[in-house]
Amino acid sequence: MTEFMRNSDAFTWAMESDPRLRSTVVTVILLDRSPDWDEVRRRFELISRKVPMVRQRVVPSPPPAPPRWEPAPDFDIDFHMRRVRAPAPGTFDTVLEMARLAAMEDFDRARPLWKATLIDGLEDDRAAMVLKFHHALTDGVGGIQIGMILFDLSEVPERHGPAAELPEVPPPPWLRGYRDTARYDARLMSDAVMGAVKMAPKLLSRSILRPVDTVSSAAGLAASVYRTVRPVTRTGSPLMNKRSLIRRLGVLDVPFGGLRAAAHRGGGALNDAFVAGVAGGLRRYHEHHDVSVGDLHLTMPMSLREEGDEIGGNRITLMRFDVPVGIADPAERIRRIHDITVRVRQEKSLPYTQWIAGALNMMPRWYIGSILRNVDFLCSDVPGIPVPVFLGGAKVLTQYGFGPTIGSAVNVTLLTYVDVCSLGIDVDTGAIPDYDVFYDSLVAGFDEVLPRHR
Numbered sequence: 001m002t003e004f005m006r007n008s009d010a011f012t013w014a015m016e017s018d019p020r021l022r023s024t025v026v027t028v029i030l031l032d033r034s035p036d037w038d039e040v041r042r043r044f045e046l047i048s049r050k051v052p053m054v055r056q057r058v059v060p061s062p063p064p065a066p067p068r069w070e071p072a073p074d075f076d077i078d079f080h081m082r083r084v085r086a087p088a089p090g091t092f093d094t095v096l097e098m099a100r101l102a103a104m105e106d107f108d109r110a111r112p113l114w115k116a117t118l119i120d121g122l123e124d125d126r127a128a129m130v131l132k133f134h135h136a137l138t139d140g141v142g143g144i145q146i147g148m149i150l151f152d153l154s155e156v157p158e159r160h161g162p163a164a165e166l167p168e169v170p171p172p173p174w175l176r177g178y179r180d181t182a183r184y185d186a187r188l189m190s191d192a193v194m195g196a197v198k199m200a201p202k203l204l205s206r207s208i209l210r211p212v213d214t215v216s217s218a219a220g221l222a223a224s225v226y227r228t229v230r231p232v233t234r235t236g237s238p239l240m241n242k243r244s245l246i247r248r249l250g251v252l253d254v255p256f257g258g259l260r261a262a263a264h265r266g267g268g269a270l271n272d273a274f275v276a277g278v279a280g281g282l283r284r285y286h287e288h289h290d291v292s293v294g295d296l297h298l299t300m301p302m303s304l305r306e307e308g309d310e311i312g313g314n315r316i317t318l319m320r321f322d323v324p325v326g327i328a329d330p331a332e333r334i335r336r337i338h339d340i341t342v343r344v345r346q347e348k349s350l351p352y353t354q355w356i357a358g359a360l361n362m363m364p365r366w367y368i369g370s371i372l373r374n375v376d377f378l379c380s381d382v383p384g385i386p387v388p389v390f391l392g393g394a395k396v397l398t399q400y401g402f403g404p405t406i407g408s409a410v411n412v413t414l415l416t417y418v419d420v421c422s423l424g425i426d427v428d429t430g431a432i433p434d435y436d437v438f439y440d441s442l443v444a445g446f447d448e449v450l451p452r453h454r
Helices: 007-017 037-050 092-104 140-150 176-209 211-229 256-265 270-288 330-345 350-361 365-372 435-449
Strands: 024-031 056-059 068-071 081-085 114-120 127-134 247-255 295-303 316-324 377-385 394-402 410-417 420-428
Touching (some): 007 365, 024 092, 024 140, 092 127, 256 330, 256 420, 270 316, 270 377, 270 410, 295 330, 394 410, 394 420
Parallel strands (some): 081 114, 377 410
Antiparallel strands (some): 024 127, 024 394, 056 068, 410 420
16 A cells, blocks of 8 residues: 555645745755765665655645655656855855755655755865755654765775665556545554454443543543643744744854763753753843743654664654743753653653644644744754764764754754764744844853853
């Protein structure tokens, strides 16, 4: 049967009826020199054979089934791979501008959802690769797994044997979509009935033996689901409340060891110190504008990827909760954020992510927008590659990931590489028109968290 999108992927796909909610991810890889282009192309060819979605497009299905992945006709890898030369003087700002435009552009939905652009001619004879892909294609952890196919551990590229020829895929018959949708719906109904049959005796037994606990557990699950899907009617910030289609990208490097030490001092994890640094920057940004701020709404992707999952596809869920941005003491802010995130990671709704996403997919698009458009900021923490790597013989100097704002004022994505936490900053300029002020505030927020390491 046709491979249908997971409900969570279909959710990210469908919400793009509002272009402010696009789920485009951009990665920038800075190289010490120009790589061997033929080798880079071979690696992407290899990736396209190991990750089927790299050669597939998304095709709509008759309701109520989600869209489905199908082989793209006349797949041409050279359409997805470009090589350009940066205009003089070839600074990193040129790379960020190209990444910014890529982040704002939609995909050609008749083709697979990715592009790779090599930029030659940067200052000091450096080069950069800008990768763009849709979040439905893969998530941050899956992207790192793809990177392990793309990169080498030494300057001499590892030689791979010839890739197996792909079988010829004929165009699907025009009735296939309806036939597969009917099978999908029948399977969905069968799974629901079988699940109910299996659970009914257990639920009946628990309700007789422990009626209070059963009611309490059901109420707790219902409350958890509500916290997941409830609409946010207004931004927490009275300042960052406009939204637009224009983005501005920036980068900030933070020492991995320093951020980890700060997390330990505050009794939290690395992610807690990271969010605390961003929160400190947001507080200082509001203070610059003489606006008081307390709690702000945060969306944070949580990985649900398990060992054995395929590289392709999106294995995350989006959790929304309030963060005490107004707390000035960084250690206290880390501790409070740690307590909140521990509770969020224990939400009873997490095992039901796909069911919830399926229900949301049947909701009107305006309701989906109401869930996301009033979120204040988004933070994403992606564990990257801990050792130096090479691309086509060129050394990777650093990597930055720029996640989509999906309705928030700013997305700050942390991607670790060797001993550095590389922050990719994606700002909606409608919400934050004075980027330079925000950037200086963000630097000051991390200075609060890392006073001994700057």
